[in-house]
Amino acid sequence: MSESWTPDEMMTVAAARRLVDGMSVFVGIGLPSVAANLARRLHAPALTLIYESGPIGSKPTQLPLSIGDGELASTADAVVSIPEIFNYWLQAGRIDLGYLGAAQIDRMANLNTTMVGDSYERPRVRLPGAGGAPEIASYCKEVTVVMKHAKRAFVEKVDFVTTVGFGSGNGDRARYGLTGAGPTTVITDLGVLESDGESELELSAIHPGVTIEQIRNVTQWPLKTKADLDESLPPTGEELLALRTLTHGTAPS
Amino acid sequence: MSIALEGFTHLIPFAAGHEIIRQGKRDLTLIRMTPDLIYDQMIGAGCARRVVFSWGGNPGVGSLHRFRDAVENGWPHPIEVEEHTHAGMANRYVAGASGLPFAVMRGYEGTDLAANTRGVARIACPFTGEPVAAVSALTPDVGVIHAQRADRRGNVHLWGITGVQREVVLSSKSSIVTVEEIVDELDLGLGGQVIPAMAIDAISEVPGGARPSYALGFYHRDNQAYVDWDSIGRDRKSFDRWLNESVMTAK
Numbered sequence: 001m002s003e004s005w006t007p008d009e010m011m012t013v014a015a016a017r018r019l020v021d022g023m024s025v026f027v028g029i030g031l032p033s034v035a036a037n038l039a040r041r042l043h044a045p046a047l048t049l050i051y052e053s054g055p056i057g058s059k060p061t062q063l064p065l066s067i068g069d070g071e072l073a074s075t076a077d078a079v080v081s082i083p084e085i086f087n088y089w090l091q092a093g094r095i096d097l098g099y100l101g102a103a104q105i106d107r108m109a110n111l112n113t114t115m116v117g118d119s120y121e122r123p124r125v126r127l128p129g130a131g132g133a134p135e136i137a138s139y140c141k142e143v144t145v146v147m148k149h150a151k152r153a154f155v156e157k158v159d160f161v162t163t164v165g166f167g168s169g170n171g172d173r174a175r176y177g178l179t180g181a182g183p184t185t186v187i188t189d190l191g192v193l194e195s196d197g198e199s200e201l202e203l204s205a206i207h208p209g210v211t212i213e214q215i216r217n218v219t220q221w222p223l224k225t226k227a228d229l230d231e232s233l234p235p236t237g238e239e240l241l242a243l244r245t246l247t248h249g250t251a252p253s
Numbered sequence: 254m255s256i257a258l259e260g261f262t263h264l265i266p267f268a269a270g271h272e273i274i275r276q277g278k279r280d281l282t283l284i285r286m287t288p289d290l291i292y293d294q295m296i297g298a299g300c301a302r303r304v305v306f307s308w309g310g311n312p313g314v315g316s317l318h319r320f321r322d323a324v325e326n327g328w329p330h331p332i333e334v335e336e337h338t339h340a341g342m343a344n345r346y347v348a349g350a351s352g353l354p355f356a357v358m359r360g361y362e363g364t365d366l367a368a369n370t371r372g373v374a375r376i377a378c379p380f381t382g383e384p385v386a387a388v389s390a391l392t393p394d395v396g397v398i399h400a401q402r403a404d405r406r407g408n409v410h411l412w413g414i415t416g417v418q419r420e421v422v423l424s425s426k427s428s429i430v431t432v433e434e435i436v437d438e439l440d441l442g443l444g445g446q447v448i449p450a451m452a453i454d455a456i457s458e459v460p461g462g463a464r465p466s467y468a469l470g471f472y473h474r475d476n477q478a479y480v481d482w483d484s485i486g487r488d489r490k491s492f493d494r495w496l497n498e499s500v501m502t503a504k
Contacts, residue, residue, distance in 0.1 A: 066312035068262020086340035128310030
């Protein structure tokens with residue numbers, strides 16, 4: 001008899017399952033941080049968590065609110081400066097996996113975290129901006145995007161390319177000098193989209209209780225479905241307990 | 254005048270920023286990787302003409318509403334933005350600190366940032382022809398940081414997350430440091446880094462000067478204050494009330 005769970009919990013658990021023990025992961029705040037810390041408590045205790053503020057090998061006991069919370073530094077194997085984390089560690093290709101979110105993603109996995117609207121100078125919605133995302137998507141060996149599946153987010157073409165996914169395909173990544181495979185996996189609250197790194201994202205798995213139709217209704221491009229479409233395994237009792245314990249309280253300070 | 258207040262989540266020089274607001278400074282170019290609450294407050298107070306940055310959000314909470322109001326609606330007046338990536342900003346400070354006109358890095362290619370942002374160019378490696386990005390050096394008129402300690406000779410010691418503080422001090426034409434405490438002797442067993450006195454123009458002892466961010470070894474990050482800022486900063490009237498009560502009339 002399985003417990004009930006929410007689509008958000010399914011998304012986080014599916015993201016955590018992607019992490020293989022012993023990997024190094026460049027972790028952003030929010031869902032990616034929840035997924036990485038969940039994996040560390042379940043099947044991947046030897047994950048090396050790397051935060052862009054400089055800590056390498058953080059072992060936080062509580063979920064941090066920001067990427068610079070004190071516990072990330074005080075539990076780390078090493079704390080390096082910002083130029084060092086980006087140049088020596090990320091750009092040099094030492095990190096296995098990067099986790100990213102975005103406000104918009106398009107069929108070629110290009111990401112927008114800059115602005116919504118027609119004018120860069122006077123946007124309808126000004127978003128936070130690039131941060132570390134462009135380099136994370138370029139130089140981690142591979143990247144997983146975790147975001148909620150909504151029509152305004154899954155668009156034919158992003159309003160602004162903050163972070164290159166596959167560009168327009170056709171070898172753009174190699175032409176741009178991007179050494180990693182890019183955002184080949186997108187995990188949402190409804191399913192999983194994947195790409196070979198050259199061609200458009202296709203639906204590769206649906207979460208239990210979700211229909212293909214439902215996913216197509218919140219995707220602005222005509223989403224193709226892989227021939228061997230999977231159904232995700234529902235969260236186990238163990239996964240749910242660990243996740244709920246973890247998210248029960250964000251670090252008070 | 255261009256000014257850079259740095260501190261990556263840790264050791265953000267809030268007290269110095271509030272003093273800049275109280276002194277009524279205007280038309281500043283504000284440089285900072287993560288504008289955070291401090292630049293949201295300075296923008297809302299009307300100090301900024303231009304903002305040079307790489308990630309302008311409230312970490313783990315959401316938007317910086319004063320920053321958004323300025324960009325989207327020109328309130329309290331229009332501002333220009335110059336948006337880079339974190340790696341781009343970090344390398345620009347490194348170039349400034351090194352006395353170089355630009356830094357070399359991989360990045361920007363294929364993004365819309367390259368076309369909309371000054372100070373980014375594509376160059377070829379002179380040895381192999383490989384294309385790489387050049388980013389112009391940052392050389393702020395004034396660099397401001399907060400650190401845990403200084404000694405009486407003016408050497409500054411910071412530990413924990415040290416961000417780009419050393420780079421901003423060394424790339425700026427003059428530098429100001431606020432510290433939690435001035436001591437006779439630094440305790441280097443705490444690790445971190447020391448910025449030698451010769452690189453620093455002025456030091457001021459300001460206990461709590463990084464609140465509501467934190468100073469490792471002194472006080473924790475006030476995460477609730479970051480959460481509460483969302484509703485204070487969202488509304489022009491509540492922001493003005495906060496500004497009057499918490500900055501303008503504060504000692």
